[in-house]
Amino acid sequence: AGQPGQGSGVDFGAVLKAAVQEVSDAQNTAQAKAQAFQLGAKDMSLEEVMTSLQKANVAFQGMIAVRNKLVEAYRDVTNLQV
Secondary structure: OOOOOOOOOOOHHHHHHHHHHHHHHHHHHHHHHHHHHHOOOOOOOHHHHHHHHHHHHHHHHHHHHHHHHHHHHHHHHHOOOO
């Protein structure tokens, strides 16, 4: 058997960092679209703004769910009897 931490070669930290960056990018895009709409940009519709905001919200809620599962798994591991 291999050593702990060695598997498919995928770096969990890098994957997590990329996912957090995607959520951040979605939030920044939604904020920029909302601001453009508020400033009267002709090429920005309310539908586009609302869709972007909803996508950012769904991405954020997904990230929170993942965080909660990670915390739960950590607590389970720390409570194991050896």
